[in-house]
Amino acid sequence: MKKILLLLCLSFLVPKTYAQEYFPNNESVQNKNTNFTAFTNAKIYVTPTQIIEKGTLLIQNGKVIGAGATITIPKNCVTINLEGKSIYPSFIDIYTSFGIEKPKEITSTERNPLYDTKRVGYYWNESIRSEVNGYESFKYDPTKAEELLKAGFGVVGTHVPDGIAQGSGMLIALNNADKSTQLLSDKITNHFAFTKSATTNQSYPSSLMGMMALLRQMYFDLDWYKKGNAATKDLSLEALSNNEKLVQIFASEDKLNSVRASKIAKEFGLNYVLKGIGNEFERIEEIKKTNSKFIIPINFPEAYDVSDPYQANQMELKDLRFWNQAPTNLKVLSDNGIVFALTTDKLKKVEDFRTNLLRAIKYGFDTTKALEALTTIPASILGKSNEIGSLKTGSLANFVITSGEIFEEKTIVYENWVQGSKYVINDIMVKDIRGKYDLTVNNTKYKWTLDGDIAAPKSEITSVDAKKIKSKLTIANNWISIIIKPNDSTKTSFTRATGYIDDIEKISGKAILFNGNEVKWSAVKTAPFAKAVDSSKIEKNNMILPTTFPNVAFGTVKKATQQTLLFKNATVWTNEKEGVLEETDVLIKNGKIAAIGKNLSDASATVLDAKGKHLTSGIIDEHSHIAISRGVNEGGHNSSAEVTIEDVVNSEDVNIYRDLAGGVTTSQLLHGSANPIGGRSAIVKWKWGASAEEMLYKDQPKFIKFALGENVKQANWGITNPTRFPQTRMGVEQVFTDYFQRAKEYDLAWKTYNSSGKKGKGKAPRVDLELQTLAEILNKERFISCHSYVQSEILMLMNVAEKFNFRVNTFTHILEGYKVADEMKKHGVGASTFSDWWAYKFEVNDAIPFNGPIMHNAGLVVAYNSDDAEMSRRLNQEAAKAVKYGNISEEEAWKFVTLNPAKLLHIDDKVGSIKIGKDADVVLWNNNPLSIYAKAEKTIIEGVVYYDVQKDEAQRVAVAKERNELIGQLLQEKNKGMITQEPKKKEKIEYHCDSLEH
Structure with a gap:
């Protein structure tokens, strides 16, 4: 079995060498057709914009020989008259997993976290799988190929969709007739995504920011490796280097992630083709700024069944709105000059592709642009314009034959030819006999109506006095058979008529009456077919609601x-x-x-x-976790200094608007407290409706989150057997000492290299984003905000800092700060605390509401923070508690949530x-x-008003009105008999320090 699989793989790798083993060219076994085939009198779309009326397409040996109005048809040529029909290039889908078996996920018994890879000779992280090649596990799937052929596709790109760096993809012709020519390219694309590998239980990365950091580290390592600095061979980096000239495709799967992937591409001089998800219209300005080409799915959401008002109330407005607006995505992208190809990815059924595309066209997407997105653009993205995507001379003979304009609903797709091999979708020889006729059988006259589908029309026969006559119609190979049972006849009295359809205006033949006599019959057309339209079921475009900034409730x-x-x-x-x-x-x-x-x-x-x-x-919130995408903690390692919240600011979180309603203008978004050394923070201004990049505080001071206590030693993780170091408070101290010593040595190595005149020459130290960040702390270029509770650990970290000659900037939470305020004053650290939280876990038992005032009176800079989406909306009231519990003046108490956090964040020269x-x-x-x-x-x-209470009141009315409009549209969809889905309430995750992604 293994030998067979190996030979199959080799047949794809070296198709010419092995073609004769699998497909003998011996004439006694197989005769290869080298004849010319000419398709005449057709409307030929050589490209979406080069159209030939009444043209001829000439093919031979699976390729286009020529297309034009004056093509000379050679001798020894099969000629097919396609008068009244059209020929289009077959479609191309460059993003599929066609023929790829889904990677086997690890079992539940294998899910104990793994921190170091067990692989030898590969990259240290198992989600970097650049060494994987699609052709190694590919198996042609003729059944799936038929689904794609019926949808008009002739070529697909396919790869293994697993991991962050997923390896190379291949290009396949959907030629079910000739296996030897199916492989067009064994390696043409190189794939990436923001997803962990399903085949590993390696704990890192566990968050989106971790995945972005890993990608950066991978590219730095690649550059270092290519310069010959590594002592050993790394097959993952080797493959990554070898695949650099391939088309780089990044599955971002979200509009904000597209911006994030583009950010990484710009940092490293890359050019990703971004595979989106269909919500790009919501952030079209940011999408344009990526300057990227896209691959776009058209899996529009099904209508929601909102007939139950209680279920309907669970739906968020943004989801109802997305259902309404999604069909406009392709038009918006096209109108804004975004170059994109289309894909069947994410569709439940391939046959839905055409339905959804026609819907997008109905909502304004140009048909020429649609054809380009399926032919010339994907071919151009792949660098294969001379081979696929058009019917120019020399291209593969990949084309579909249709009854008319390919994107008209009534058009029939007859055949899909791939590499000159025909795949029949609908019988091209079937004649359209639909319409109204005068039927005569042995001098008895009837009225005959034929409607429905061309290939299987429905028959209705009535007497001259309009009484319905029972009948049954059968058509095969243009032969027609009718069984007629007159109403006044006996149960066994049937008339059987048959004939050949030659002239659709007059059909005739012979009939056998119930008594066995043979007679003639004829049908003369009196009216052409006109499709009956039920006005109650006419699908009209829904009124599209305007996109807002952001495109959620309370956007503008x-x-x-x-x-x-x-x-x-x-x-x-x-x-x-x-x-x-x-x-x-x-x-x-x-x-x-x-x-x-x-x-x-x-x-x-x-x-x-x-x-x-x-x-x-x-108000300035020194410690917040709102508006963060896919994970506040990167807890896969005990240090994650390489990650940054700046990468994952979620500019669409409604908590931003709620914070503005509570007077909050600036927040520090902190990494959680899952590990002693967390990630870098983001200081943001809550510019509701702006992009994440626009929200980031300009030239912001550099901060990082550290943590002490129960969380970092995994006391509260709920894992029966935590395996990650540290598991004790002693271990936490050792983590700091160890990492700072390593950072010190790393920093020294770079300083020595840069000052020795070897910069750019010789073997350079490896760029390590984690140690680089920690070196910034040693060089007093980055500040620490440390999650803390217990006095012994507070003192410990200050001692470690002083040992390495730096100072902790802020102790956050710091609920036992009142016990060591004098030592904190000596160290020069500030405090950002809660007003009166206490006893929510064991290490908080000694918390008191007098903590903040005591530290303030000891001369420390004290702030009150939220660490909570709900509390951040009422920090003004939290500040008031300093007056109640500490007898602090109102002015000084107000500074606890304004000027003091600004001082802690080193931005008090601008705000506060x-x-x-x-x-x-x-x-x-x-x-x-x-x-x-x-x-x-x-x-x-x-100077920009981001929240106005009067406008808020008007927006609440507008939101309610919009919901009612959308629910009305959805109810109409259900009444039309459209497919609907059950409304689902999305549980929103509100992050806290100890929140972990699963």
Whole structure:
């Protein structure tokens, strides 16, 4: 069996060498047809834009010899008259797993986490599978090929869709008649994705940010390896190097992930073809900026059955909206100049491809663009334009024959020829006899109506007085048979008529009456076929609802823009030496605070009456986990310093809008606390409707998350036998000491290399993103924000830091900070804590609500943070607790959520107070901001109003109206008999420090 499989693989690798073994050319066994075949009088689409009316297509030996209006037909030629029919190039799908067996997933008994690979000679991470070649496991699937052939496809690209670096893909002709020519290219594409391999239980990476970090490290390692720096051979990197000239395809599977993949491509000078998911229209501006070509599926969601109002209420507006807007994706991409090919990927049934494509065309997608996306564009992406995708001379004879325009619903696809081999979909010889006739059988007259499908029309015969006559019609090879049973006859009285369809205007033949007499019959057409239309079932385009920024509830139809604003007579909490100013004006201009005083004026400003209201700087949340995609923890290793939250900011999380409603303008998005050394953080401004890149704080200080305590030693993971180091608090200290020593040595190696004059020459140290990040801490270029609880560990980390000559920047949570505030003061560390959380796990038992005020009174910079999506919306009330529990002044308490976190984040020169020249990140409150009755009326970032309470009220009405409109559309779909799916409530994950991806 193994030998047979090996020979099969070799037959694909070297098809010419092994062709005779499998497909003998001995004339006694097989006669190869080398005749010319000419298809005449057809409308020929040589390319989507080069069309020949009444043309001839000439093929020989599986290739196009010529196509034109004046082609000379040679002798020894089979001629096929295709008058009234059209010829198109067969379609190409460059993203499939055709003929590839799904990789076997590891069993539940094998799922104990693996930290180091057991593979020898390959890359250290088992999700990097660049050495895998599609042809090694390929097995041609004739049944699946037939499905694709029926849909019009002649060529497919296929690969093994497993892992992050998935290896090479091949190109296959769907030629069921000649196996020897099926393989067009054994290696043509190189594949990547944001997915772990299903075949490994290696714990890293466990998050999207980990996958992005791994890809970066892989490319750095590839560059280092190619320069000959490695001591041993790495088959994964070797394959990656060998595949560099192949077409690089990245399955991003989401609009935001497309932007993320593009980011990596730009960093390393790559050119990914991005395989999307169908939601690209929602972020078309960002998609355009990738400058990438795309592969787009058209698996539109089925309508939801919203007849049960309780189930319907579980649906999020964005999902209802996506159902409505998804059919416009191809039009939007095309209108914006995005070059893309189409794929059958993600479809439940290949036969749905045509249905969905016709629906996209109905919603405005141009038919010429559609044909390009299936022929010339995929061929061009693969660099195979001279072989496939057109009917130019020399191309493979891959084409479909249709009854008319290929993208018209009534058009019949007759045949799909691949490499000159015919695959019959519908009988091309069947004549269309549908219509109305006067039927005469032995001088008895009837009315005869034929409708339905061409190949199997439905028959209805009535008497001259309109009484229905029982009858049965059969057609085969243009021979027609009718059995007629007159209403006044006995049970066994039948008339049997038969005839050959020669002239569809008049059909005739012979009939045998019930008494055995032979007579003549004829049918003369009186009216052509007109498809009956049930007006109640006419599928009209649904009204498409406008896309918003972002395309979720409370998104805006237009992006918010910067304004000049003048607040008059406000109570201004400056957070500066001026304190709280009564009846004061504040002018915002060009995104900055331009003036503070009384009786200010500016002719260009929108004036806002703030009398009786309070104007403050925006709240800053030092510790947040909202708006993060696919994992807040990269817990696969005990150090993940190489990952960054900046890669995975989710700009569409509704918690952003909710934070704005609570007056929050800036947050630090922190890695979780699954490991002692976590990932790098992202400082963001909540610019609702903007891209993730636009939300990132410009030139932000560098931060990283560290953690201590129960989480990092896996005390609360719920795993019966945790296997990852460390598992004790002693082990946590050793992790820090070990990694900082390694980082110190790494940093020294690079400094020595760079200062020795060898830069660019000789063997360079290997770039290690993890150690590089830790070296930045040693060089005082990156700050630590450390998750902490217990006083002994707090002291421990400060000792480790001082041993390596740096300082911890912030202890976050720090619920036993009141015990060691004096030591923290000496070290120079700040504190970001909870106001009154306590006893939610064992190491929090000693927490007290006086913690923040005690540390503040000891001279520490103290902030209150959320670490929680719900709490971040009411941090103003959290600040008020410092007044209640610590007798802190209102002004100082307010700084706990504004100026103090700005100081901890080293951005207090730009935000955190109302001062001329600072960013115009301000909030207008209807009451004292520390009051439980206070509501944010306007939240402004850099002069742009991102939240307005009055607009919010209007949006709530608009959201309800939109839901009703969409539910009405969905109910209509069900009433039409369309396929529907059950509404499903999506459980939204709200990340906390200890959240783990599964």
